[in-house]
Amino acid sequence: MHKIKVNLKERGYDILIGKGIITRSSALKDHVSGRSCLVMTDSNVGRIYGAYVMKALKNAGTTAHVVSFKAGESSKNIDTFGKMLRHACRAGLDRSSVIVALGGGVPGDVAGFVAASYMRGVKLIQIPTSLLAMVDSSVGGKTGIDLPEGKNLVGVFWQPSLVLIDPSVLKTLPKREIRCGLAEIVKYGVIMDDKFFSFLEKNLYGIKKMEPNTYGKIIARCCELKAKVVCADERETTGLRAILNYGHTFGHAIETVTGYGKFAHGEAVSIGMCMAANLAIQCNKFALDNKFSQELANRQKYLLQAIGLPTSLCTGISPVKIYKAMFKDKKAEKGKLRLVLPVRIGKVSIVKDVKAEDVMEAIESVVS
Amino acid sequence: MHKIKVNLKERGYDILIGKGIITRSSALKDHVSGRSCLVMTDSNVGRIYGAYVMKALKNAGTTAHVVSFKAGESSKNIDTFGKMLRHACRAGLDRSSVIVALGGGVPGDVAGFVAASYMRGVKLIQIPTSLLAMVDSSVGGKTGIDLPEGKNLVGVFWQPSLVLIDPSVLKTLPKREIRCGLAEIVKYGVIMDDKFFSFLEKNLYGIKKMEPNTYGKIIARCCELKAKVVCADERETTGLRAILNYGHTFGHAIETVTGYGKFAHGEAVSIGMCMAANLAIQCNKFALDNKFSQELANRQKYLLQAIGLPTSLCTGISPVKIYKAMFKDKKAEKGKLRLVLPVRIGKVSIVKDVKAEDVMEAIESVVS
Known part of the structure; x- marks a missing residue:
């Protein structure tokens, strides 16, 4: 079992990683005993794992309810948010209650935002x-929902008590979802850990074979x-x-322009990282420290x-x-883009004054 | 001009009170200069004061938009919340922008919640x-909206940068709204300042005549x-x-049972304070320190x-x-009521174990 401490003082918490941990009550006990709980999940995950988590919660000494919404990014909206809040209310949750977010990013973000705003904030466990x-x-306390105008435009910071x-x-x-997760995993290597990037390169076999270790x-x-970052x-x-x-400012724009659903988040981020890498080369072309190379x-x-993972966009x-959609991103401040560009594998920098034509060229560079 | 500092360290702010202050740019300048602003207000207040505030903002060096929704508590819902968020997005607000809440409690609460959750939080000015x-x-950072199940069930804490x-x-x-404000003002006297309570008793003429001083x-x-409390x-x-x-747990229940709108918030609180006072007498009946008397x-x-202000409910x-509706209040924890009861004029205490029959008797005691 791995245990990672997130040192945020009074908002600090543990991340516990272990096989079969969601079926055991021991980790949950201190957090839920004597409190009422509501498990929020989606239609897919609820069907497979809902009963296990409910049993673990019961054994941990709590009365729990479960509520699920239709699986998919399209549920991450203000309508689902409102419905989940009303469910929390009807389940009799009070300020001492706990909301358990069970599922992928969508249940995590939606249930997190519900926990943050139900009665101005109740405890949250992320599974x-x-x-x-x-x-x-x-991990990290970001919660939120989408607007028709763009992804994750609404939400608050609300740290979980346990992950x-x-x-x-x-x-x-599904394999596709594994690949999407791996896009973010590659991202960690590029932005802050070259050894970890090499580890991924060397362990492609284990990654593909889904080796638990x-x-x-x-x-x-x-x-x-x-x-560490949080x-x-x-x-x-x-x-x-x-x-x-x-990779996310590009990625979100790809998702917005192609319509949420065509590219999964991780796929859009994968293409976005390629755009960002090409832009880094572009920006470095005339600089003396041409660090980030084509290689x-x-x-x-x-x-x-x-x-x-996809690394290009089809023509059309x-x-x-895509460039215009990037300005709807939260990272755009006062009408200017702030882009994260690689300096080398394991290090990135924030660049604020990139020329429009360079950004568009970087976008074009991955259209095949 | 009065200036009150709210000492919340990095979240501290000033409350500036002065005649004509909303028409002047000086107070706003430091907070809005160079940032885009969105004034959120309701249909009544926007019509009367929107233009003044917009002019002051313009003079303070910002480009401002204004958006209003239908006046009234019934607008304080998730639908308005969603619409206002989309307005913020379409007005091009980014993370450095400022939302100005102009109006009574409803615009303040709704715009506050929008400011807290738009892009996970932007600056807020309360007017x-x-x-x-x-x-x-x-003052104090409470923001939120109602659910059909009860008032203020959704929201977060988000301190303004300026009031x-x-x-x-x-x-x-309208005179009725003045009276509602006075209900909360009387409340401050009862809960923490007997001198202020006496001041109100002695200055009824000035209060009724709307003396600015x-x-x-x-x-x-x-x-x-x-x-101080915050x-x-x-x-x-x-x-x-x-x-x-x-007075609020009773008050909210009165509003819920009679339907939002029949009693204004302050009116319901006024009746609620009478219920709480009668309950305090009830609870003290057999205690040695019978402090809170009928007098x-x-x-x-x-x-x-x-x-x-009303101090009784009509029969029917x-x-x-009302008793049952009190449990939907956020102050009810683990199925138990937490009530604020007066000990004397200028002091209250929190009571957790009040008998159901005593609470119902206190409710009945004001039915005429």
């Missing part, structure tokens, strides 16, 4: 069941890296936390491709449309 | 225009008292802040009546229904 949620969204990760649930995950190590390392910049104010958005961009691209998608 | 909002909701109070706007306020003093003192218990965790809910309850009742309203 991520997608690889993406395990290594990213369940439980059971790598054995990955076996029921390999995934245990990968998830634990990603959670450590994420916890502790240094809890509310994304110093700029450090922004490095986690590598490094290729290393990233080959790893993403080896995993089975307008680079200008 | 309360109702007496109730001036002395209560604009501007212009007592001269009270002249356009009297109101300036009253508003400033209430803001001071509220700031600084001691920002997130309502130590219990101290709960004293501000005196004190009458003093409170006479002051409320002199102001023109079921005490049991």
Whole structure:
């Protein structure tokens, strides 16, 4: 079992990673005993794991209800938010209650926002069941929903009290979702850990074969890296936390322009990282310290491709449309883009004054 | 001009109270210059004061938009919340932008919640225009909306960066709304300042005649008292802040049972304070320290009546229904009521184990 501490003082919490952990009551006991609980999940995850979690909660000494909504990013909206809040109310939750977010990024974000705003905030336990949620969204306190105008435009910071990760649930995950999680995992390597990037390159066999041992190590390392960033910049104010958005400003724009659903989040981020890498080369072309080379961009691209992730867009998608959609991103401040660009494998920097034509060229560079 | 500091460290802010302050740019300048602003207001207040505030913002060096929704408590819902968020998005607001809440409690609460959750939080300036909002909701960081199941069940804590109070706007306020504000003002006297309570008793003439000088003093003192409580218990965790809910658990239940709209909030609180006072007498009947007497309850009742506030419910309203509705209140924890009861004029205590029959008797005691 891996245990990672997120040192946020009074808002600090543990991430526990272990096979079968969601079926055991021991980890839950201190957090739920004597409190009423509501498990929020989606229609897919609820069907498979809802009963296990409910049983563990019961054994931990709580009365729990479960509520689920239709699986998919399209449920991450204000309508679902309102319905879940009314469910919390009808389940009799009070200020001492606990909301358990069970599922991938969507249940995690929606249930997190509900926990943050129901009666101005109740306890939250994250039980991520997608690889993406395990290594990213369940840690760090970001919660939220989408607007028709763009992704994650609404939400608050609300740290969980506990994160439980059971790598054995990955076996029921569609391959496509595994690949999406791996996009974020590659991201951690590029932005802050070159050794971890090499580890991924060397362990492609284990990654593809879904070796539990390999995934245990990968998830634990990603959670450590994420916890480090979150502790240094809890509310994304110093700029450090922004490095986690590598590939995301492009990625969100791709999702917006192609319509949520065509590309999964991780796929859009994979393409976005390729755009960002090409832009880094573009920006460095006339600089003396031409650090990020085509070779490094290729290393990233080959790893993403080896995993089975897309690294290009098909023709027919307008680079200008994607460029314009990037300004709807929360990272755009006062009408200016703030982009995370690689300096080398294991290090990125935030760039604020990129020329429109360079950005569009970088977008175009991956259209095949 | 009165200036009150709310000492919440990095979340601290000033409350500025002065005639004509909403038409001047000087106070706004430091907070809005170079940022885009969106004024959120309701159809009544926007019509009267929207243009003044927009002009002041323009002079303070910002581009501002204004958006309004239908006036009234019925707008304080998830639908309005969603619409306002989309307006913020379409107005091009980014993380550095400022939302200005202009109006009574409803615009303050809704715009506050929008500011707290748009892109996970942007700056908020409160410009309360109702007496109730001036002395209560604009200070302290509570934001939120109602659910069909009950009032203020959804929201977060989000402190404003500035509160501007212009007592001269009270002249356009309907008399009924003035009375509602006065209910909360009487509350401050009962819960924490007997001298202030006496001041109100002695200044009934000035209160009724809408003397600006009297109101300036009253508003400033209430803001001071509220700031004191908020600084001691920002997130309502130590219990101290709960004293501000005196009369409110009863009041909210009255509003729920009679349907939002029949009684205005302040009117329901006025009746709720009478219920709480009667319950205090009831609870003390067999105690040795029979502090809160019928005489004190009458003093409170006479002051409320002199102001023109209701102190009783007409027959036909079921005490049991009101009692049951009290459990939907956020102050009810683990199925138990936490009630704020007066000990004397100027002091209250939190009581957790009141008998159902005593509460119902207190409710009945004001049915005439």
